[in-house]
Amino acid sequence: MLPIRIEKNPNPKKKPEAGKPLPFGKIFTDHMFVMNYTEGKGWYDPRIVPYGKISLDPSAMVFHYGQEMFEGLKAYHGEGDEVYLFRPDMNARRTNASNRRLCIPELPEEDFIEAVRRVVEIDRDWIPTDPGTSLYIRPFIIATDEFLGVAPSQNYLFMIILSPSGAYYENGLQPVGIWIEDEYVRAVRGGMGFAKTGGNYACSLAAQEKAHEDGYSQVLWLDGVERKYIEEVGAMNIFFKIDGTIVTPMLNGSILPGITRDSVLCYCRAHGIPCEERKISVDELIEAQRSGKLEEVFGSGTAAVISPVGKLRYRDEVFTIGDGSIGETSRRLYDYITGVQTGKVKDEFGWRFKV
Ligand SMILES: *Cc1c(COP(=O)(O)O)cnc(C)c1O
Numbered sequence: 001m002l003p004i005r006i007e008k009n010p011n012p013k014k015k016p017e018a019g020k021p022l023p024f025g026k027i028f029t030d031h032m033f034v035m036n037y038t039e040g041k042g043w044y045d046p047r048i049v050p051y052g053k054i055s056l057d058p059s060a061m062v063f064h065y066g067q068e069m070f071e072g073l074k075a076y077h078g079e080g081d082e083v084y085l086f087r088p089d090m091n092a093r094r095t096n097a098s099n100r101r102l103c104i105p106e107l108p109e110e111d112f113i114e115a116v117r118r119v120v121e122i123d124r125d126w127i128p129t130d131p132g133t134s135l136y137i138r139p140f141i142i143a144t145d146e147f148l149g150v151a152p153s154q155n156y157l158f159m160i161i162l163s164p165s166g167a168y169y170e171n172g173l174q175p176v177g178i179w180i181e182d183e184y185v186r187a188v189r190g191g192m193g194f195a196k197t198g199g200n201y202a203c204s205l206a207a208q209e210k211a212h213e214d215g216y217s218q219v220l221w222l223d224g225v226e227r228k229y230i231e232e233v234g235a236m237n238i239f240f241k242i243d244g245t246i247v248t249p250m251l252n253g254s255i256l257p258g259i260t261r262d263s264v265l266c267y268c269r270a271h272g273i274p275c276e277e278r279k280i281s282v283d284e285l286i287e288a289q290r291s292g293k294l295e296e297v298f299g300s301g302t303a304a305v306i307s308p309v310g311k312l313r314y315r316d317e318v319f320t321i322g323d324g325s326i327g328e329t330s331r332r333l334y335d336y337i338t339g340v341q342t343g344k345v346k347d348e349f350g351w352r353f354k355v
Pocket of ligand 1 (some may be wrong): 072126196232233234235236237256257258259260261263302303
């Protein structure tokens with residue numbers, strides 16, 4: 001990468017106070033990373049500048065046809081003064097997978113990691129220190145051509161913004177209720193379900209509203225063709241423990257390949273916990289529930305790490321999973337992954353990355 005130009009913020013903001021709850025994604029740090037792309041010139045002018053508004057022409061392509069991608073990862077405070085990222089190489093790789101699908105130019109993976117590392121380093125005093133808190137990192141790329149024609153843009157902006165975020169579970173791991181959606185779908189094979197891009201979220205809002213109105217916190221998506229096979233939750237992958245085996249839907253092109261999902265599978269395989277990636281139908285799930293074999297359900301994602309599911313609604317039926325409390329495997333995975341992230345547990349897979 002070209003040397004990163006640094007322009008320090010002359011007016012740093014007041015940081016949130018320790019010990020107080022932090023909202024998710026509303027507070028931003030003093031700096032942001034920015035880099036431009038122009039066809040024929042490549043990526044250029046990487047810089048860290050004061051956080052602030054950007055100016056775009058109303059015809060900028062991203063506003064009209066949604067050519068954009070994003071990532072999400074976190075920086076954690078370890079013991080003492082250490083700061084860690086969790087598997088940022090996976091975010092770099094997934095960025096390029098999303099970019100290829102969306103005709104956005106690829107970025108060298110080491111440049112992505114270096115950009116994240118440097119901007120976190122500059123704002124490291126913003127990483128909250130209360131238990132369970134972290135600094136949420138949001139890299140994203142937008143198409144900026146001033147043109148209403150439908151074609152891949154020739155100009156892009158890559159930016160990274162940072163947001164101190166509170167503990168996902170204020171009062172320890174809390175089971176959530178999930179709505180199995182049988183009308184709307186999120187993605188189809190051949191579409192862009194595997195890419196982290198705004199369009200997948202725009203099309204998920206209607207179902208999410210429906211679920212929220214009914215008191216459910218997330219939607220569980222079924223496949224886009226038959227609405228029969230389980231895909232994933234709003235912003236999490238999904239796991240079931242059926243008769244002692246951990247089962248998760250196999251990646252099929254319409255499911256987002258979560259880094260937490262991969263970490264759960266790695267851990268299970270290395271520790272002799274039986275696990276399978278395969279197709280699983282909602283009928284099989286309900287049958288397992290009725291016969292008492294469905295022992296645990298949990299989501300996996302950067303925000304919550306592991307999110308136990310206590311309740312599932314499908315059509316007119318509501319199922320309570322286990323005794324409605326947190327399962328033993330969910331708890332064990334949560335403790336392990338958060339332990340690696342914060343430096344409390346031996347990093348047996350080389351996932352921890354020191355800033
Ligand atoms: C980001 C995301 C996930 C979780 O991925 P992680 O890398 O584990 O955070 C799952 N599903 C969707 C739709 C996502 O956007």
